[in-house]
Amino acid sequence: MKKxxxxxxxxxxxxxxxxxxxxxxxxxxxxxFGEMLGRVLEGLKYVFQTENEVLMFAxxxxxxxxxxxxxxxSPGDTVVVFSGGKxxxxxxxxxxxxxxxxxxxxYEWGETADPALLEKxxxxxxxxxGVMLTHSETSTGVVNDVExxxxxxxxxxxxxxxxxxxxxxxxxxxxxxWKIDVAVSGSQKALMTPPGIAFAAVSEKAWNMIADSKSxxxxxxxxxxxxxxxxxxxxxxYTPAITVIQALEKAIExxxxxxxxxxxxxxxxxxxxxxxxxxALGLNFVAHDRSNAFVTTSIWSPxxxxxxxxxxxxxxxxxxxxxxxxxxxxxxxxxxGHVGFFDEFDIVVQVxxxxxxxxxxxxxxxxxxxxxAALRVLSG
Amino acid sequence: MKKxxxxxxxxxxxxxxxxxxxxxxxxxxxxxFGEMLGRVLEGLKYVFQTENEVLMFAxxxxxxxxxxxxxxxSPGDTVVVFSGGKxxxxxxxxxxxxxxxxxxxxYEWGETADPALLEKxxxxxxxxxGVMLTHSETSTGVVNDVExxxxxxxxxxxxxxxxxxxxxxxxxxxxxxWKIDVAVSGSQKALMTPPGIAFAAVSEKAWNMIADSKSxxxxxxxxxxxxxxxxxxxxxxYTPAITVIQALEKAIExxxxxxxxxxxxxxxxxxxxxxxxxxALGLNFVAHDRSNAFVTTSIWSPxxxxxxxxxxxxxxxxxxxxxxxxxxxxxxxxxxGHVGFFDEFDIVVQVxxxxxxxxxxxxxxxxxxxxxAALRVLSG
Numbered sequence: 001m002k003k004x005x006x007x008x009x010x011x012x013x014x015x016x017x018x019x020x021x022x023x024x025x026x027x028x029x030x031x032x033f034g035e036m037l038g039r040v041l042e043g044l045k046y047v048f049q050t051e052n053e054v055l056m057f058a059x060x061x062x063x064x065x066x067x068x069x070x071x072x073x074s075p076g077d078t079v080v081v082f083s084g085g086k087x088x089x090x091x092x093x094x095x096x097x098x099x100x101x102x103x104x105x106x107y108e109w110g111e112t113a114d115p116a117l118l119e120k121x122x123x124x125x126x127x128x129x130g131v132m133l134t135h136s137e138t139s140t141g142v143v144n145d146v147e148x149x150x151x152x153x154x155x156x157x158x159x160x161x162x163x164x165x166x167x168x169x170x171x172x173x174x175x176x177x178w179k180i181d182v183a184v185s186g187s188q189k190a191l192m193t194p195p196g197i198a199f200a201a202v203s204e205k206a207w208n209m210i211a212d213s214k215s216x217x218x219x220x221x222x223x224x225x226x227x228x229x230x231x232x233x234x235x236x237x238y239t240p241a242i243t244v245i246q247a248l249e250k251a252i253e254x255x256x257x258x259x260x261x262x263x264x265x266x267x268x269x270x271x272x273x274x275x276x277x278x279x280a281l282g283l284n285f286v287a288h289d290r291s292n293a294f295v296t297t298s299i300w301s302p303x304x305x306x307x308x309x310x311x312x313x314x315x316x317x318x319x320x321x322x323x324x325x326x327x328x329x330x331x332x333x334x335x336x337g338h339v340g341f342f343d344e345f346d347i348v349v350q351v352x353x354x355x356x357x358x359x360x361x362x363x364x365x366x367x368x369x370x371x372x373a374a375l376r377v378l379s380g
Numbered sequence: 381m382k383k384x385x386x387x388x389x390x391x392x393x394x395x396x397x398x399x400x401x402x403x404x405x406x407x408x409x410x411x412x413f414g415e416m417l418g419r420v421l422e423g424l425k426y427v428f429q430t431e432n433e434v435l436m437f438a439x440x441x442x443x444x445x446x447x448x449x450x451x452x453x454s455p456g457d458t459v460v461v462f463s464g465g466k467x468x469x470x471x472x473x474x475x476x477x478x479x480x481x482x483x484x485x486x487y488e489w490g491e492t493a494d495p496a497l498l499e500k501x502x503x504x505x506x507x508x509x510g511v512m513l514t515h516s517e518t519s520t521g522v523v524n525d526v527e528x529x530x531x532x533x534x535x536x537x538x539x540x541x542x543x544x545x546x547x548x549x550x551x552x553x554x555x556x557x558w559k560i561d562v563a564v565s566g567s568q569k570a571l572m573t574p575p576g577i578a579f580a581a582v583s584e585k586a587w588n589m590i591a592d593s594k595s596x597x598x599x600x601x602x603x604x605x606x607x608x609x610x611x612x613x614x615x616x617x618y619t620p621a622i623t624v625i626q627a628l629e630k631a632i633e634x635x636x637x638x639x640x641x642x643x644x645x646x647x648x649x650x651x652x653x654x655x656x657x658x659x660a661l662g663l664n665f666v667a668h669d670r671s672n673a674f675v676t677t678s679i680w681s682p683x684x685x686x687x688x689x690x691x692x693x694x695x696x697x698x699x700x701x702x703x704x705x706x707x708x709x710x711x712x713x714x715x716x717g718h719v720g721f722f723d724e725f726d727i728v729v730q731v732x733x734x735x736x737x738x739x740x741x742x743x744x745x746x747x748x749x750x751x752x753a754a755l756r757v758l759s760g
Contacts, residue, residue: 006407011622014405022402022623025394025574027386027701058576060438060619063599070596098596188619194405196438196576196621216450216478216596219443239440239568241576241621242391243402321407 002319007350009138009296009323010166010189012340014247018193021250022243033242034233036249041234043252047168047191047260048183048201050175055200055225058241061165061186064198066094067220068161068182072130072206074214075099079130080121080158082113082144085137086327087163095132098215103128109140109329110286110298115148128158129209136167139326141287141298141335143171150179159206165189169255170267170295170339181206187244190267190295192340193251196244202226268294270338270347273377277351278336280373281358281365286333296323297336302363307334313357320353344378382699387730389518389676389703390546390569392720394627398573401630402623413622414613416629421614423632427548427571427640428563428581430555435580435605438621441545441566444578446474447600448541448562452510452586454594455479459510460501460538462493462524465517466707467543475512478595483508489520489709490666490678495528508538509589516547519706521667521678521715523551530559539586545569549635550647550675550719561586567624570647570675572720573631576624582606648674650718650727653757657731658716660753661738661745666713676703677716682743687714693737700733724758 006013026033037056044054057063069091073079079100081092084107092104103125105117113133122128131153136143146162153160159181167173168183169190175183181203188195202210202222210222218224219238228237255263271294278285278299286298301307308331311324325333336350351370359367386393406413417436424434437443449471453459459480461472464487472484483505485497493513502508511533516523526542533540539561547553548563549570555563561583568575582590582602590602598604599618608615635643651674658665658679666678681687688711691704705713716730731750739747 004406006405008407008409011405011407011619016403019403019405019623022574023396023399025386025391025399026384027388027391028575029388029703030695030701058438058440058621059443059599060621062618063439063443066599094598097598097601186619194402194621194623195408195619196624216455218474218477219439219446219600221477238442239391239566239575241438241440241574241624243399243574243624243627244576244621247623315410321410323409 005320005349007320007322007337007346009335009337011195012189012192012337013342014192014194015254015341018247018250021246022194025242028236028240028242031233034235037234037245040245040249040252041229043256044199047252047255048175049173049177050201052175052201052203053226053229055202055222055229056236056240057198057220057225058196058238059198060195061184061198062090063220064184064186064200065091065163067200067217067222068184069094069098069100070215070217070220071210071213071222072159072161072182073098073100074212076101077129078103078125078127079132080105080118080128081132082107082134084111084113084140084142085109085134086139087137088134089327091132091134091163110142110288112142112289113144115145115152118149118152122152122156122158128156130159130161132161134163135173136170136295138166138296139329141293141296142289143167143292143295146180147178154179159209166295169260169263171292172264175201187248190339191248191251191255193248194244196241197248267339269377270342270344271297273347273374274336274338274351276373276377277370281355281370295339297338298333299336300333305361305363306331309361310334310357313360314353318353318356320350322350347374347378385700385729387700387702387717387726389715389717391575392569392572392717393722394572394574395631395634395721398627398630401626402574405622408616408620408622411613414615417614417625420625420629420632421609423636424579427632427635428555429553429557430581432555432581432583433606433609435582435602435609436616436620437578437600437605438576438618439578440575441564441578442470443600444564444566444580445471445543447580447597447602448564449474449478449480450595450597450600451590451593451602452539452541452562453478453480456481457509458483458505458507459512460485460498460508461512462487462514464491464493464520464522465489465514466519467517468514469707471512471514471543490522490668492522492669493524495525495532498529498532502532502536502538508536510539510541512541514543515553516550516675518546518676519709521665521673521676522669523547523672523675526560527558534559539589546675549640549643551672552644555581567628570719571628571631573628574624576621577628647719649757650722650724651677653727653754654716654718654731656753656757657750661750675719677718678713679716680713685741685743686711689741690714690737693740694733698733698736700730702730727754727758
């Protein structure tokens with residue numbers, strides 16, 4: 001007998017009530033569905049901390065990232081992309097696919113994006129139309145200071161596009177206060193819902209730019225989606241992912257019940273417990289700055305051990321599914337998850353399984369030291 | 381107490397086993413998921429009747445339609461779009477969004493697309509790069525003769541793109557035998573799965589054209605999806621709609637158990653029963669040619685009755701959800717569904733509810749005549 005534990009940074013564990021909400025199918029042109037969609041869209045505004053309209057798409061988060069680029073810009077437009085991980089790179093790839101003139105500011109994987117570089121770049125390039133930043137770079141565990149970037153971009157004519165796919169609901173995220181023009185996210189991270197729907201919260205500044213865009217797009221057309229969603233009750237231009245939206249409705253109910261502040265505090269506590277365990281085990285973090293790196297704890301594999309072996313052993317022998325490294329960190333790092341439907345005991349199980357795997361792979365440490373360190377934080 | 385009956389042409393009713401398959405979440409980078417995805421992709425080849433690779437996307441069918449256009453063509457390319465309903469129009473809209481030179485052959489809503497017009501058009505325009513046809517035009521109930529069109533297109537350098545969203549698994553559909561280069565479909569019609577995933581079966585001829593395309597695209601990039609799906613076990617380039625794929629796996633199992641031939645025969649029988657009921661009630665069909673119009677039965681509302689009132693009454697008073705008209709047929713027609721998870725008694729219920737609604741709206745007919753006519757077909 002082996003239980004399954006999904007401790008990945010996304011998709012994250014789904015509460016049974018949320019999973020069950022997918023079973024009954026309704027039709028998306030029924031009034032009941034429209035009213036439910038309205039509640040979900042309102043709930044998303046709360047999670048995004050925004051008065052802007054939140055658009056919904058039947059896609060993964062990457063679709064909404066493409067939507068942001070395809071709707072805001074025209075071929076030849078100059079954009080700045082901060083890229084210090086797999087998801088920053090994705091923004092640059094999408095922008096190049098749309099023939100934008102991409103100033104890609106590469107920073108070391110594990111490092112935090114430097115706002116001084118943005119200041120310098122916007123000064124040197126007054127024609128910049130957009131700035132793209134990954135809030136939580138899931139591939140490294142780094143959480144960037146979106147607020148500071150937003151302040152700089154807001155003083156220019158450019159729109160500020162933020163990938164909040166893994167950060168939304170995981171750490172503090174303030175769309176309006178931080179002057180984010182397009183905030184993109186998805187259902188399968190801290191919103192503890194299955195994957196299949198993505199979001200974009202769009203500011204007036206962005207809508208003005210969208211009106212001038214000449215890039216082709218159809219399925220992710222922000223105007224078409226806005227038009228359908230503004231009906232009473234709201235609709236979607238194309239068939240929505242009905243059952244996933246039903247799941248999200250249930251998840252948002254749970255999020256409202258717990259309250260965003262309490263959720264963020266829970267995530268912080270679980271992350272600190274994970275960090276304490278990692279330190280006690282004598283392992284090293286990928287993120288240089290851990291002061292807000294509470295979405296994913298990314299860890300260098302010990303010398304001589306391929307991180308893939310840790311992940312496989314934990315999964316195949318103990319049923320505990322954590323994530324390995326992505327892109328150029330494949331084999332080098334592994335990542336512990338703790339946002340969404342996670343409690344204290346999930347950290348205890350996760351660290352226990354990690355200890356058992358490390359022990360089996362010959363890593364030298366004092367058994368129980370990781371779990372003990374985690375428990376000290378969790379009991380505090 | 382009011383039971384809910386979804387009798388719409390899509391999303392269609394979902395069997396409980398299929399709905400329940402969404403409850404348990406797995407991670408999409410697990411070997412188990414990859415193996416399941418492999419089984420689903422193989423099952424889709426059976427449903428598509430193809431040896432071509434079937435690509436899967438987390439989107440509704442419209443996303444895969446856009447993918448076909450964005451991957452095959454470059455701005456300025458000349459394409460022919462047959463448009464005799466809302467979904468034919470959509471292909472033309474997408475093609476124009478991608479700055480193609482669109483020869484839109486409009487035919488009357490309710491009429492069947494005329495292959496002679498295609499022959500004439502390809503003769504006059506030897507530079508045509510693509511031909512787009514809706515197999516089952518859900519907005520009118522018309523089912524076009526894809527085979528004849530495929531024969532004509534195959535003799536040119538153009539690719540043949542077919543919207544099989546509502547026809548796949550509903551009526552005969554032979555991707556390879558009918559020389560279809562890109563066949564697009566979705567999960568929520570005859571595949572009796574919730575919406576949220578879409579497919580494109582792509583031929584070698586299409587892959588060759590895709591290699592030369594200069595249109596921007598990223599999320600629906602056919603090459604990226606092909607590359608991920610060709611891994612062992614298969615993967616997806618971005619987070620897939622995991623729970624909907626699990627549902628589809630169950631649905632494909634059921635489809636294989638029943639067998640495609642038997643399924644098509646069942647759909648034909650249910651459609652003929654619906655048609656018999658409509659005739660007995662003295663109502664008129666939207667589709668001029670009903671010899672293969674077995675996906676949706678589209679019916680003109682009786683004089684003086686807005687079809688929306690029929691739909692609303694059936695839904696609100698009896699819980700029976702059929703579809704009204706779309707686009708310019710809104711208020712004019714209503715549509716009975718009978719593909720996917722439908723049996724004889726669903727037709728009996730549907731026609732009974734229709735009779736009750738028509739009676740309440742003052743339409744003059746002999747009570748029970750529709751149901752009796754349907755039963756005569758079903759008992760035959």
